[in-house]
Amino acid sequence: MLTLYFYEPGYDAFGMWKRKYDRPAIVLADYELMKETLVKNGAAYTGRQEVPLSRMLRGGEYGIVDTSGALWQQHRRFAIQVFRDFGMGKDMMQNRILEEVSDFLKKCKQSADDPLDLRNHIDMAVGNNQLRKVCFDLWLAGMETTSNTLYWGILYILLDSGVQKAIHDELDIKIGSDRLITMADRSKLHYMNAAITEIQRLANLLPMNVLHETTCDVEIEGYSIPKGTLVLPQISTVMYDEEVR
Numbered sequence: 001m002l003t004l005y006f007y008e009p010g011y012d013a014f015g016m017w018k019r020k021y022d023r024p025a026i027v028l029a030d031y032e033l034m035k036e037t038l039v040k041n042g043a044a045y046t047g048r049q050e051v052p053l054s055r056m057l058r059g060g061e062y063g064i065v066d067t068s069g070a071l072w073q074q075h076r077r078f079a080i081q082v083f084r085d086f087g088m089g090k091d092m093m094q095n096r097i098l099e100e101v102s103d104f105l106k107k108c109k110q111s112a113d114d115p116l117d118l119r120n121h122i123d124m125a126v127g128n129n130q131l132r133k134v135c136f137d138l139w140l141a142g143m144e145t146t147s148n149t150l151y152w153g154i155l156y157i158l159l160d161s162g163v164q165k166a167i168h169d170e171l172d173i174k175i176g177s178d179r180l181i182t183m184a185d186r187s188k189l190h191y192m193n194a195a196i197t198e199i200q201r202l203a204n205l206l207p208m209n210v211l212h213e214t215t216c217d218v219e220i221e222g223y224s225i226p227k228g229t230l231v232l233p234q235i236s237t238v239m240y241d242e243e244v245r
Contacts, residue, residue, distance in 0.1 A: 025211075025230035026220065029237040031244050037220060038212070038233060047213030049230055098180050145205050152203035153196070166191050201239050209233040 006013075018024070028034050038045055157164055174188045175181055186193065212231040219225065238244055 023230060025232055027232050027234050029234045031238045034233050044214055044216050044218050045212040045231055047215045049211045049213050094183055101180060148205055149200060149203060153199045156199050156202060163195060167195060204236050204239045206235055209235055
């Protein structure tokens with residue numbers, strides 16, 4: 001606003017911003033608008049802006065997050081095939097996860113009364129042994145977000161004994177204590193599902209989504225937006241919006 005004041009009558013400021021920052025960008029801060037653009041009309045927003053730092057880290061135009069078009073489709077198909085080979089969508093994947101969970105619980109019990117850094121064990125359980133076998137994007141989007149969600153989940157639950165008891169009671173009633181939880185139990189654990197959803201909202205691990213770019217001319221809220229325009233969903237505003245239900 002101060003810039004607009006110094007560039008009276010105001011519109012000259014926009015010219016200055018264009019010369020200084022080059023391309024315009026649209027920030028989405030409304031849930032329904034994000035859903036309308038990125039979900040219902042998602043194909044029109046699959047473009048990606050070229051980020052020099054990302055290209056340097058990847059050694060070129062590689063990965064899934066910052067590529068688009070035919071290259072993105074090719075890499076996406078490859079990633080999905082790799083996941084399927086690991087058992088995605090099958091009991092094989094669940095069995096591998098349960099093995100990691102069992103190993104994680106065993107390490108916790110072995111620590112007895114000694115101080116235990118849960119973060120290190122969570123990172124290991126999620127997949128440090130596979131880092132050399134997956135690309136940077138899959139690690140960042142999969143392992144890092146999962147381990148951080150677990151870490152924040154433990155911290156939030158430790159702060160609320162009432163939530164701890166409610167989760168524990170539900171598990172005792174619906175599952176018992178003689179086996180591990182599986183995905184087949186999900187539909188029965190209503191309170192736990194709600195607690196996990198609330199943890200993900202509060203943790204807000206991805207406050208800003210990746211930069212999208214329109215692949216064709218679109219219309220947003222009645223405004224005509226040309227092809228090649230940057231679109232940034234501001235997810236944190238939705239996470240803390242009391243009107244979103």
